[in-house]
Amino acid sequence: MGITDDVLVVGGGLAGMTAALAASESGASVRLVTDSESTLQQASGLVDVLGYPNPHDGDGDDSGENAEAASPVPNPFDAIESLPADHPYRVVGEGSLRGGLAAFDDATGDLYVGEHTDANALVPTVGGTVKPTARYPASVAAGLASDTRSMAVVGFEGDTDTDAERIAAHLEAAGVPFEVTGVTVEFPGDLDGTDQDTRLAHALDEDEGSGRRVLANRVSRALDDADGLGVDDVDRVGFPAVLGRDRPREIRSALADGLDADVFEVPPAPPSLPGLRLRYRFRDALREAGVALTTGNPVVDHDVEDGRIETVYADRNASRVPYEPQAVVLATGGLVGGGIDSERDRVYEPVFDCHVPHSTDRYDWSDADTFGPHAFARFGVRIDGDARVLDADGDPTYENLTAAGGVVGGYDPATEKSASGVSLATGYAAGRSAAAAVTDSQQPPLTEKR
C-alpha cells in the first residue's frame, strides 16, 4: 500500500524546503524525500532575488563586457515587470516571491537580515566581487559594500580559498566607497588554514587555548606591521566564514572587543559554514512544522492513473519504496543538480519526463561567447501561475504535479543573480497549490496523532 502523505516534495534544496513549509502551513501532511544530504552547504548562504534583469540586453559588438560590469538593480521588485513574460517571477507573480521570502524569514529568524527593505544589499564575497543580495546572514551584515567605513579583510595561512590581499585589491578596483586592506595571519592553536572549516569553527566555538583572543591579537599586529591601514584606522574586520557553528555571535563579539572594530564573515566557497547553518536552521523549521524527512533515496519511477501521479517510487539502496501522495512537488534542481539532464540529442527531466523546451539542434544550446546568453542556462520545465508543470501544448501535465526551483526553466540564475529568489517564489507557489490539490476524500494526515 505504500507510505501515504498528502504532499510529497521531491528534492531538498531551498525550493523543496520552501515548498514543504508552504504546503505544511496550508494544513497538509508533508514528506520531503531527497537523493542526498541538502546541498545548501554548497551555497554561499547569500539569498539573492534579482541583481541583473535582462543581463544580455545590449550585448553585442563589444563582447567581453559581461553583465557584472553593469550596475545591479537597486530594487529587484521594481525590475520584475521588465523581465520576459515566461520568467518564473512573471509567471508565479510578485505575491509568491513575497510569500516565499516571508517563509524564509520565518524559518531563519535572527540568523538572517535584510527583511527591512526591498532594496538589494551589496555583499563582498570571497572572490572580491560584490553580490546584490536580498537576504544575508547576520554574520556578514557589518561587511556591506554600501557602508563607507574602512575595512580590513583577514585570511589564514594555508587557506587557498581566502586570499585576503587579493580580495582587498579586487574590492578597491571595483570602486568601493571605503578604504580596504588585506592581511594574512596564522590561525591560533594547532590548526591552520588547510584544516576544514568545520574544525576551525569548532575550535573557535570551544575557544580552545583562548583562540579568540589570540586571533584578535594576531590580526592587530599584522595590521600594524602591514603597509595599509593600521588597526586603529579600521572600523570593521572581515574573516573567513569559520566564526563558529554553534556560537557565532559570541565569537564575533569577542573578536570585535579585541579589535575594537565590527566583525563580519566573508561569504565563502563551498562547503560553507553559512550554508551549513542555513541548512540546520531550515531542518529545524521543517521538523517544527511536522514535515517528515527522508534523506538519501532518489526517486526513480512512478505510476500514473487518470492524469494523476498515483505512486512515486524511491530507490532505497536496492529495493523500491512506494509513496502514495495526493500531490507531488518536483524540486530536483537544474542542470548542475541533476533535475535536468541531457544527451547529445535531447534535454529532459529524468524523474517524470516532463516537457523541457529546447532546440533540436544542439549547437543552439550554447552561445559562442563564454559569457553570452546561453540557451542551456534557461533549460527547464515550464509552469503555470499555480506552479503546475506544463506539457508541450501548455496544459498541465498531471493535475497533481507542481515544480519549483532550478528544475523550472525560463530564467538564467547565474547571470541574473536570481537563483534563491526563484526557489523561494516557485517553492511557495508549488507548495501552496500542492496543498490545495489535496482532496478531502483521503485519510487523516500521517503526522496527526489520534
Add this chain to the structure above:
Amino acid sequence: MTDDAPTDDADAAQPADDHAADCGDCHPANAPTATDGETTETDGAPTATDGGTTQTDGGTAVEGGTAVEGGTVEGETGEFEPIEVFPEAGDADLRPGADDCYKCSTCDTSCPVAEVDEDFPGPKFQGPEQWRLKRSDDQDIDDSISKCSNCMRCDSACPSDVPLSQMHNTARAQYVDEQLDKTSLKYWRNRLLANYGTMAKLGSTFPRLTNAIMGNSLVQTFNEKFLGITSEREFPAFATETFRSWYAKRGGEATSVENARRARRERGEDEHADKRVAYFHGDYANHNTPEVAKALVSVFESFGYAVLVPEQRCSGTPMFANGMLDDARRAAKVNVRNFSELVEDGVDVVCSCTSCSMALRQEYPELFSIEGTATVAANTYDAVEYLRIYEDLDGELADGADLSESGGEDAYAYHAPCHARNQGLDGQTVEVLGQVDGVEAADVGDSCSGISGTYGWKSEHYETSMKVGDEMFEHMEDGDATTGMTECPTCAMQMEHGTGYEIEHPLEVLERAVVDDGESGAA
C-alpha cells in the same frame, strides 16, 4: 567455528556454472565459470592458515575463474598478474566514481572522524584521490585508511554520487591484503573483532562462564595491553539462550506458520495467503539481544506473517570495516545462497539491524559478484519499513495499545545509526513511534555515535570514538528521556557506555503496542 565448516564446504562444492546465465549484477569479466573457489579448509575463522598472504590470494584468484577481485589478486605471490589497463577491471570499475568527484569537499565536512582527528585526511582523500594515486604502481595505500570507521556518511553527503564507501572498502581490503603484516597482533586483533560471530558462538555455548571471564578485570587488562582491545568498555553479555535455540524450541517454522495463520484468521485476512518473511537476524540479535529478535517474530506474526530464519552467518559489516573482504565474502556467499532461494520463492527479507540491511542491500552488490546478490538486495527491507510499506502500520498503531497505561517506558532518546541514515531510514522511528499513544521518541541529533562497530573497541581509536560520541551523549542528557533507543547494536553499546542509559530497540516498543492489544484493553 566448527559448524561453519560444513556450510562452506558445501559452498565450495557447488558449481558456479550457472553464474553467467542469470547474474545481471556483475561485470562481464566476472561471468566466466569454473568451480567456485573456496576449496580451502579454512573458513573465515581466525585460524592459522587463511589470511596468511599466500593463502588469501590463492583463494580469491580462483573465484569466478578470473581476476574477479582484481585488486587482491595481483600482489605478493607473483603467480598471476594480469596486465590490464584498469587493474580492477574484473572488479567494480571505480574510475567513473573518481572522475565524478569535483573536489567540493562536502564529504570531508560530513566525516565524523575528520571532525575530531586532525591527522585523518578525510573521505575525499581515501576515495577518489587515493584511487588516482594508486594508478602508479609504487604507491601504497596510506595507513590512514585504518582510521576510516566505515560509517558511510560520505555516501549520502556527496552531491555527485561518488561511491565513496565502496572505494574505501576496496582500498582497505587492499591495504590489509598487501600491507598489513599478517603476523602482527593488530591483524589478528582486527580479525578477531571482525569475526565476532565466531567468538559469539563459543560464548553462547557457555554464556555465564564467558560473561564472567569477559567481565574479569584481568582479562580486560590483558585485552588492552596485549591485543589492543580497550578495557574501557564492558563486553556485551551473551544471552543464556540464543534466539535460534528459542525459535527451535518453540517449534521452529511450523509454529510460526501456525501463529501467522491464526493471526490472519483473527484479522479477517485470507487464512491461506502466502505471507512469509525471511528474517536476517545477524549475530548480535541471536547471541546477545534475542529479545529484539523475538519482538520481531511476534510483531510479524501478529500481522499474519510466518517468520522463517534460514541458516545464516554474520552480514559481513565488521569484516568490511576491517578490510577482511575474504572473510566477508565467505559469509556473504552463505547468506546470499540461503536467502536467495527464499526470495525466488516470493519471500522478502527483513532485518532488525540497520547495518545488516545495509550490507545486504548495498555492500554485497558493490563488493561481490555472488549469484543472487541483486535479487536479495532488491527484496531486503528494514523490518519496520517493511510493515510501513506493506501493512497499514499507522492504522494499526492508532488502534494499538496505549502504553502510558501499561507502565512501559514512555520517553526515549532516539539515535539514528549512520547506516540507517544512509538508507534514508533516519526519520522513521520517530515518525512511527509518534503514532503510539503514551510513547515519545525524541531524536538526539544527526551526529555519529562514534563507535562504528568494532572501531571504538580498538585501543587506538577509543578516544576518537568517544570524542565523536560526545555530541550524542550531550543531546541524550539534555532531553527528558532516560531510556535510549536505536536499531544498531554497537550504537546501543556506545549510548549505554556514554550515558549509562538502558537502550531499547524500536521493535520492542512496537511489540508492546501492537501485539496482544486486545488484552491491554486499549482502543
